[in-house]
Amino acid sequence: MASQTDHAQSLKLAREDRSFFGHPRGLATLFFTEMWERFSYYGMRAILIYFLTDTIGKGGLGFTDSKAGAVYGLYASMVYLLCLGGGWVADRITGQRRAVLIGGVFIAAGEFCLAMPSEVSFYAGLVLLMMGTGMLKGNVSTIVGQLYQQGDPRRDSGFSIFYMGINIGALISPLICGWVGHNYGWRMGFAIAGVGMLAGLIQYVLGGRHLGSAGLHPASTGDPVKDQRQKRNAALAVGGGLAVFGLIALLGAAGVFQMTAEGIDNIEGWALLGIVVVVFSWLLLGKGWTPIERKRSAAILVLFIASALFWAAFEQAGSSLSLFGERSTHRSLFGYDYPASWFQFVQPFFVIAFAPVYAWLWLALTKREPSSPAKFALGLLFGGLAFAILVPAAMMAQNGAQVAQWWLVTTYFLQTMGELCLSPVGLSAMTKLAPERAAGFMMGIWFLSTSIGNWMAGKAASLYSSMPLPTLFGSVAAFSIGAAVVLTLLIRPTVRLMSGVK
Numbered sequence: 491m492a493s494q495t496d497h498a499q500s501l502k503l504a505r506e507d508r509s510f511f512g513h514p515r516g517l518a519t520l521f522f523t524e525m526w527e528r529f530s531y532y533g534m535r536a537i538l539i540y541f542l543t544d545t546i547g548k549g550g551l552g553f554t555d556s557k558a559g560a561v562y563g564l565y566a567s568m569v570y571l572l573c574l575g576g577g578w579v580a581d582r583i584t585g586q587r588r589a590v591l592i593g594g595v596f597i598a599a600g601e602f603c604l605a606m607p608s609e610v611s612f613y614a615g616l617v618l619l620m621m622g623t624g625m626l627k628g629n630v631s632t633i634v635g636q637l638y639q640q641g642d643p644r645r646d647s648g649f650s651i652f653y654m655g656i657n658i659g660a661l662i663s664p665l666i667c668g669w670v671g672h673n674y675g676w677r678m679g680f681a682i683a684g685v686g687m688l689a690g691l692i693q694y695v696l697g698g699r700h701l702g703s704a705g706l707h708p709a710s711t712g713d714p715v716k717d718q719r720q721k722r723n724a725a726l727a728v729g730g731g732l733a734v735f736g737l738i739a740l741l742g743a744a745g746v747f748q749m750t751a752e753g754i755d756n757i758e759g760w761a762l763l764g765i766v767v768v769v770f771s772w773l774l775l776g777k778g779w780t781p782i783e784r785k786r787s788a789a790i791l792v793l794f795i796a797s798a799l800f801w802a803a804f805e806q807a808g809s810s811l812s813l814f815g816e817r818s819t820h821r822s823l824f825g826y827d828y829p830a831s832w833f834q835f836v837q838p839f840f841v842i843a844f845a846p847v848y849a850w851l852w853l854a855l856t857k858r859e860p861s862s863p864a865k866f867a868l869g870l871l872f873g874g875l876a877f878a879i880l881v882p883a884a885m886m887a888q889n890g891a892q893v894a895q896w897w898l899v900t901t902y903f904l905q906t907m908g909e910l911c912l913s914p915v916g917l918s919a920m921t922k923l924a925p926e927r928a929a930g931f932m933m934g935i936w937f938l939s940t941s942i943g944n945w946m947a948g949k950a951a952s953l954y955s956s957m958p959l960p961t962l963f964g965s966v967a968a969f970s971i972g973a974a975v976v977l978t979l980l981i982r983p984t985v986r987l988m989s990g991v992k
């Protein structure tokens with residue numbers, strides 16, 4: 491009992507603190523942890539496709555575009571898919587605080603594995619990165635939420651500050667890891683990403699005391715015996731899952747069955763589809779939901795599909811658009827020929843520049859502020875226009891021209907206009923629509939849509955050299971704009987399904 495009181499007391503103290511821009515000091519700890527984690531993620535992602543497709547002689551792996559796209563899609567989608575598992579492990583076994591620590595250690599170790607000159611350690615590194623990000627990314631956001639009491643008016647602005655941390659990390663790392671990777675070898679770039687995560691870890695450990703007891707313990711049922719049993723079962727499930735995975739990897743490596751990146755990527759696609767069917771069958775057809783909860787789940791499904799399609803176009807920043815930046819774009823700034831990875835600076839730069847503008851705009855519109863489905867439709871429209879604008883450039887590139895860098899910058903600008911419509915409202919709309927029993931689950935559902943988007947973004951890169959570029963970019967544009975039109979028609983019915991949630 492004493493420890494319960496201590497817990498409440500320490501959480502209260504952390505929440506009352508206002509020393510970080512009027513927010514609890516613990517927010518600064520989480521801000522910098524996530525900043526460094528994203529530094530590591532986006533620094534690595536900025537050079538991943540170049541490393542995969544570069545010749546072995548130049549320090550790459552010499553993969554075809556098709557194989558590289560599969561590895562990219564598999565990696566980026568697994569990272570977010572495992573956030574589902576990471577949330578569950580934290581709830582049942584470790585608590586969020588320890589999950590973030592373990593995740594950070596895995597990520598740093600993963601980046602250093604990538605830095606080693608071996609293909610086996612490369613794959614081992616990718617697996618560590620997937621598991622590490624799965625443990626860290628969702629859980630660090632959950633701790634942010636715990637820093638505020640129910641109804642604390644600072645919560646939303648706290649998450650906005652946190653979103654800035656994400657984008658500051660994403661902004662600087664392509665410049666640093668990209669430059670190092672380009673000049674000193676891709677593997678050195680991965681090592682720098684690992685050093686960034688280490689910095690984040692040190693900061694997290696030293697700043698931990700400002701978090702009070704937020705996220706320290708796994709969720710409790712109120713019955714210690716039951717808690718213990720749940721914990722043991724969860725640990726067995728995780729151990730079993732890892733053992734099966736390890737066995738499959740070993741058998742594959744030993745040549746017992748044929749494993750190709752494309753094959754595994756396709757299996758993952760089917761698995762993602764299966765998960766979506768199971769999750770939404772449960773939410774829509776499961777027993778025990780009230781009619782309103784069921785309607786809201788139908789609205790979630792609409793937003794979910796829109797979100798997956800949006801990220802499918804957006805996340806090509808690290809796949810097909812990276813290839814376009816490298817192979818077909820003239821890159822020069824004030825006489826300096828910069829590496830193609832620097833293009834990845836552009837999206838987060840526009841996010842940081844325009845997030846305050848959007849926040850102001852929605853406020854200024856007051857009653858005329860668009861509903862969440864309308865914002866999602868706008869997001870998709872921007873996402874589609876971003877690719878439509880690139881079709882003429884793709885035609886020129888098709889004829890062998892190096893196009894001006896402003897094409898890609900415009901594409902990234904339009905994409906970001908879309909992200910700002912969709913991403914900040916997305917999670918909050920999902921959590922408000924979620925049935926109470928599934929509230930924690932919703933963060934995972936949101937990541938699932940990102941995961942599917944990343945998977946599709948990898949598929950697009952796989953087609954890069956087998957499909958004419960104008961057709962590839964044109965199809966992405968047509969898909970997104972088509973989806974925007976359909977969603978626009980669905981705005982009213984979806985708002986009705988939302989039954990009162992804004």
Ligand code: PHE
Nearest residue numbers: 528570656660913936937940
């Ligand atoms: N830029 C966002 C981030 O890195 C992209 C994202 C959105 C990732 C939603 C996951 C979920 O956090």
